[in-house]
Amino acid sequence: MIKKRRDSENVPILDLKNGQESLASRISRKSSSISTNKEEFEIHPDFGTGNILRLKTGRLCVNISKIHLTKDLHFLPKETPGFLQLFFILSGEKIFRTANNQEYSLESMQACMIQKTFEKEVRILADKILKEIQIAVPLDYLKDYDVFKNEAGIEEEIILLPIHEQAFSILEDIQENDFREQADVILLRARILELIAILLKTHTKNASNDLSATPDHILKKLSHIKKTILSNLRTNFSLEDLAMESGLNAHTLNNEFKRVFGCSINEFSISQKMEKARxxxxxxxxxxxxxxxxxxxxxxxxxxxxxxRKYRCTPRQFRNRL
Structure with a gap:
């Protein structure tokens, strides 16, 4: 999502671009080694509260962050040539600014895939708790796949995608596993490959969805129905209710909604209700x-x-994990 953001001038920027330090080493301190492959870092009080778990095997690195900053954090990201960068925002917001000053906002339940280091600046907003899983995958691991054989494989600078249920399930597994055994490390690599496949499949599907085939007046009605659902999550609309609201027949409304947004009206409604509950x-x-x-x-x-059904745990179990 592309958005205009509050003014960031005169805010100190951490420069990680050419140094050896990572963001975690600048804003946190190591608190424990959970296993050979897993370490925990505690956010320094000067920056806020929370922790970062780091899984590392060879050159493959996974950072699992839950942080609440006292003020917006701006930094120039470290150069990562030869890596595919994956970002999964479970809650909160992270903003990327490119060299041409274009801003991309990555929000709750959104994923991002970057093959090239192009960001001029990254911002993490302080008014929201950030829960994020960041994965750096060496392109060597992907050399057998045509799409990653060279940097022309993915044309876009940055690909933003929703985190669907299948991907969320894999992310849950990654968070819960300590990866103490060699078999666990093999499983981690397999799960990350599965995540990449899901993102690429979703991206291909979205790219082939030609919205120009949908008349503008239909798109406006679909957008209105989407906003109606989001603004009234307490209400359980029937398809007939929404058809009457849109002026379309129920069959056309549901089919066009699914074609444009990638899910049925019922699937969208339940997903948004569960996200609000979460x-x-x-x-x-x-x-x-x-x-x-x-x-x-x-x-x-x-x-x-x-x-x-959506998060593989009850609401009480989810809250107890926090």
Missing amino acids: QDLENTNKMIYQIAEEVGYKNATHFSAAFK
Whole structure:
């Protein structure tokens, strides 16, 4: 998503571009070694609170961050030639600015894939807790795949994609595994390859989705329905309700919505309800039954079952992990 952001002039910028230090080593301090391949870093109080878990095997590196900054953090990223960079934002926001001053905002439940080091500046906003998984994959690991044989394989500077349920499930596995055994390391590499495949497949599907085939007046109606759902997550609209709201018949509305946005209206509605519930579980002290009601579930058991289908744990289990 491309957005205009609040003014960042006169804000100190950490320059990591040409040095040996990583961002983690600048804003945190090592607190423990969980295993041979896994270390934990605690955010320095001058920057905020939280921690960064680092998984490293050979040149493959995974950083799992949960941080709450006291002020916006601006930094020039370290050069990473020969690596594919993957960013998965589970909550919070991270902003990339390119050399031509174009800004890209990576928000909650969005992924980003970068094959070239092109960023001029990266910003992490202080008003939101950032939960992120960042993976640096050596291109040598991908030499057998045509799309990565040279830097022309991916044309875009940066690819932004939603984190779908299949990818989220893999990210959950990566967070929960200590990777103490050699077999675990093999599994980690396999799971990361699977993540890359999912991102590429999603990107290819999005690129082939020609929105020019949809008349402007239909696109406006679809956008209106999407906003209606997002603004009324407490309400359980029927397809007929939304068809009447849009002025389209139910069959056309659902088919066009799925073609343009990649999911059915029901799938989109449930996904957004669960995302809102997840954010409330993480960032508020609301009772679970209150959260359920606010996303349209009068029965907490039904809400818990829907949440578990998406996140593979109950709302209570999710909150206890925080």
